[in-house]
Amino acid sequence: MAAINPEVYAHVADFLRGAVRNIFDSRFDWTPDADSILVTMRDGGMTEEQEQRFRPYFDLFVDQCRRGIASGFSPPSDDESFEEYPPRFDLERLLADPLRPGEQGDLFGRPEMDGHDPDRALIDQLIADTQLYSNSGALKELFDFTARLRYMAPFNAMLLHAQKPGISHAMTVQDWWTRFRRRPKEGARPLVILRNFGPVNFVYDVLDTEGDDLPEAAFSFPTAGKLPSRFLRACEQAMAEEDLRLIWLDKGDRSAGFARRITDHGDPKMLQTFEVGVNRNHPEPTQVVTLVHELAHIFLGHCGTDFARRIKPYRPADLALREIEAESVAYVVAKRSGLAPRSESYLDTYKGAFEALDVHRVLTCAHRIEKLLGMPFEDGGLTG
Template identity: 50%
Template sequence: MLLHIQKSGLTHAATAHDWWHRFGRVPKKGTRPLLVLRTKGPVDFVFDILDTEGRDVPVDAFAFPTFGDLSDNRFSEFMRAVGKERIDLVVLDSGDGQAGWIRLLAESKAETGKNVYQLAYNRNHAAPTRFVTVAHELAHLYLGHLGSDAGRRVPYRRDTPHELMEVEAEMVAYLVAMRNGLKPRSESYLANYKGAFEDLNLYAVTRAVNAVETAMGIASHKLWNEKS
């Protein structure tokens, strides 16, 4: 990606604002910022963690990092939309290493009805990270990783290799987040599944992105990441 072209070996980067407000750190004097493409503008400036100083960063601070602005109220709006989709939401009180999960609760008895699912997310994560978690878990549903769902027009792809499932779901979450003003560090997560990229189904990914945004009540014309 663009950041790694500018600085190979980079692990964690964020804006000066994010470094200060989330970790009490500031860019070192004379440090040159790195450029990233901004969602609704030309470019933004970020700094590598090694180019900042201040408070010590917790060891597990970047287990599921996502940068960007999203209020708890906005996140709650998205969850209300998801809850109307025959998806039971479970709020976890877990450590930083637990993000969330999704599972099939019941298949619809109607031939064209929607199945019922249960989706969990960690309430202890920041709202942007919770957003990406929910998008990732919903992606598994709409990619067919939990089986077919006639009511949602989801094909059966439960036999997809686990590594490929994770790559597809994280790519969907990444695209949904980036399209809506958030910056997940998906490359760190995807580095664990490098061998699965060759069989990536881009059509399924693109279709799932639209389905996830619809399920979360995200309208393409609404800039929901503006201040409430």
């Protein structure tokens, strides 16, 4: 992908919001039909060379909107290029480098200033290249992560977070062995940090090590129990038949998974497509609990309506209530199959929302997920 100039991207994003507001209805997800914007621009005279330069910015904006990092409808755009047809726009002005000819720029593509801090330039470049911290929620997650890794320099903590979000413990090979008698698993991927008075050092996440047992408190989502052979593979196949996509995430221990709806076709007779992400680095019992938790978000209605699945609009504004509902479903389903998640400590984080919990909704959802995944296991938990 071509390099993204953040200042150019800011102008392009405003331009594209004008296009989205003019072409699409704000009640629906516009991103599946995003190429309509390019078609309109070609009709308006965009050349192949211009499109080649414009496309990286366009793709980044659409991807950020798809993931909820940016919006095609807010903040309102002042760009009026799409208010008449054929559209009026000056792509050369839009894509122009903000630096004047001959002006020296820093790593972020901006004029260099006296006393510019080289560490700040590195951070700016990292943020610009990865687009990881482009909203307040992502920044808060980064700062919370940096606060937890008190034994790491702040910049090294940021490097670890960029490489593997959700990481909880990371040490060198020597430290893992001398302190805990653990070593990296075969094929484990090292993470890079900066070393004092030297180039770089390599560290490993706790989930990428094996050896002597660690206390349960060392893990964020400990789960005891055993699974039938190839159970998760069977789950993946069963979900695929129902337009539920399972993807495996390379995350740290503190990151378990997510669920989201990725279609909104408006046909009440067609199944919507949902996507469920599960941390591939967690032990399999933990992965099952995560999978059930994320499926619960879907079947409870937290991720959007699906009339073909009899999922009605239901998304409590209170995050705590949504998490309590989903984890309560996961707890019931897991325990009935002989798994033992540490849901009590997770639910304790949201204990203020228990008064609004609807037990009937929880048990109905648990039954639907058990039927989908083939649970309870024949040799574990209760039957019935």
